[in-house]
């Protein structure tokens with residue numbers, strides 16, 4: 222069942238952002254509630270058919286990358302006797318991190334990379350984790366080391382990141398790799414930003430000359446994706462919590478990257494008509510009303526998910542509003558997350574080759 226109050230707001234918003242004819246109809250229909258609802262619904266259905274953003278699905282791009290990696294992993298094994306190996310370290314019992322690491326280990330199996338999953342308790346100290354990292358650094362059979370973030374609060378994550386051998390740093394979080402990227406001479410590139418570039422390239426979305434706006438300045442996504450876009454000759458703006466009149470800034474962007482960690486924060490009025498919107502956020506929605514507001518016509522299956530497992534996922538972009546304004550947008554789930562895993566496979570393969578001078 223559609224919640225009338227929420228759907229009315231959503232449908233009126235669709236009107237405002239679509240054609241004049243539809244906006245006119247919305248004005249004429251102001252008056253008795255039932256009549257307004259009737260006119261808006263028909264108009265909104267037309268708007269939906271005419272004007273929905275194209276979905277930039279992560280799956281086909283991630284599958285293509287993994288296929289290429291699998292072929293090269295197998296060539297390395299056959300021609301050079303090299304077995305590519307990734308060590309994935311999970312500390313504590315954060316449920317989301319456990320899912321991410323499981324997906325990474327599963328992807329290794331898909332592409333023929335050997336993996337070691339190392340589970341450590343939530344009470345692990347910095348020293349204990351350091352000892353694990355040093356052992357992996359010294360193990361010549363290990364090509365890549367991944368320590369899943371965030372770490373429990375008693376662990377100093379910068380000490381751990383700086384202890385990882387830069388040659389095995391497949392996350393590209395070590396200052397050496399961060400520095401190379403900042404200089405425009407990347408070695409390893411962080412997986413999510415690298416995946417975003419692949420997604421844009423493989424969908425023929427032009428980066429050079431585009432106005433690109435990154436909302437968020439994290440070490441994992443915001444800063445490195447800004448560097449990569451700059452390196453590809455975009456005009457890059459980085460926004461953050463102190464940016465004045467954020468919607469006015471983001472509305473200039475041909476490519477808008479949302480990486481803030483706030484559910485459905487980027488609304489329709491933040492988006493330039495026709496823009497490409499890349500949604501890096503992964504947030505849980507547990508309230509049915511939230512799902513109705515965020516997903517509009519697609520709310521039913523999201524509400525089902527909430528009823529079945531307690532939550533559904535939304536990104537940092539308001540999907541129903543973005544659909545009316547953007548030219549293309551990445552879905553959540555099924556967008557950028559899949560590319561992060563695929564690029565980790567690519568980086569692990571790269572580590573195996575570089576370490577052997579191949």
Ligand code: GUN
Nearest residue numbers: 367368369370371392412
């Ligand atoms: N936590 C969120 N994203 C990442 C990632 O790309 N790598 C690691 N190690 N931890 C993360």
